[in-house]
Amino acid sequence: MRRRDVLVSGGAALLGCSVFPLGAGQAADAPRQKVLYFTRSAGFEHPVVARKGGTLSFSEVEFTRMCARHNIEVVCTKDGGVFDGDLEQFGAFAFYTSGVLTNPVQGRDEPPMTPTGKKRFFDAVARGKGFIGFHAATDSFHSEGERISDFVAMIGGEFIVHGRPQEATLRVVSPKFPGVERLGESFKMTDEWYAQKNFAKDLHVVLVQETAGMVDDCYQRPPFPATWARRHGQGRVFYTSMGHFENVWTSEIFQQIVLGGLAWALRRVDADVAPNIDRVTPKANVLKA
DSSP states (O other), X not given: OOTTSOOOOGGGGGOOSOOOGGGTTOOTTSOOEEEEEEOOBSSOOOGGXXXXXXXXXXXXXXXXXXXXXXXXXXXEEOOGGGGGSOOTTOSEEEEOOBBOTTSOOTTOOOOOOOHHHHHHHHHHHHTTOEEEEEGGGGGBSOOBTTBOOHHHHHHSOEEEEEOOOEEXXXXXXXXXXXXXXXXXXXXXXXXXXXXXXXXXXXXXXXXXXXXXXOOSGGGOSOOEEEEEEEEETTEEEEEESOOOSHHHHTSHHHHHHHHHHHHHHTTSSOOOOOOOHHHHOTTTTOOOO
């Protein structure tokens, strides 16, 4: 198996034919929901969100396709000006972003978010819109010193660094959360794994990054959250650190997890998201073993 191939083992192998959670609670004649997929990169631009020749990026195509199967329209944009427009049309916002999104980027025709647009986004989530963060989303709007940025506080964690791509074990600690019900106690996958910090105290951890056996110094620490959910005001926030490679995006496991989180964020399904971070990852914010 090549380094970048996805490897799934353990309980995840029992998935067989996937039953996506978005099918539940959504009548055939229900109104079509709309999600804004924002992929502006003011820092490093990941290949899966890079557009070539004016065409949509790999992740934009895949996310649009997986959502279309469940009566969800995805609006893809790198234009930060969208947050100055009509946000009420969207049931949720999905971010695969990096850097300070209010800053212009030389050489890229991608207007930044305005300060007003940024505030309108935060207000929309706090009032009840859903939010989905993929992989690099925690590499956006970093904190300054000990002051946690508003974005980090909302998303629930902050990127530090990553090591080399490698196979790692993810432990399922919320087995009833939508999208992970069939994954068993744990599974293995190859991806680029983020080492993170500044986890919110109210996180409901869904998947734990098991660090034992991982190579590179940044992973020599106790286990920490890799996928989680939390409430932000009236809004529902879901994040997964997975999603660096194309073959992760096309894997059944990843799509199941994403669609489950999206179903919850869009209020198609409910879930118990009581804080569990202190119980399942009590040393999450310890950065060295």
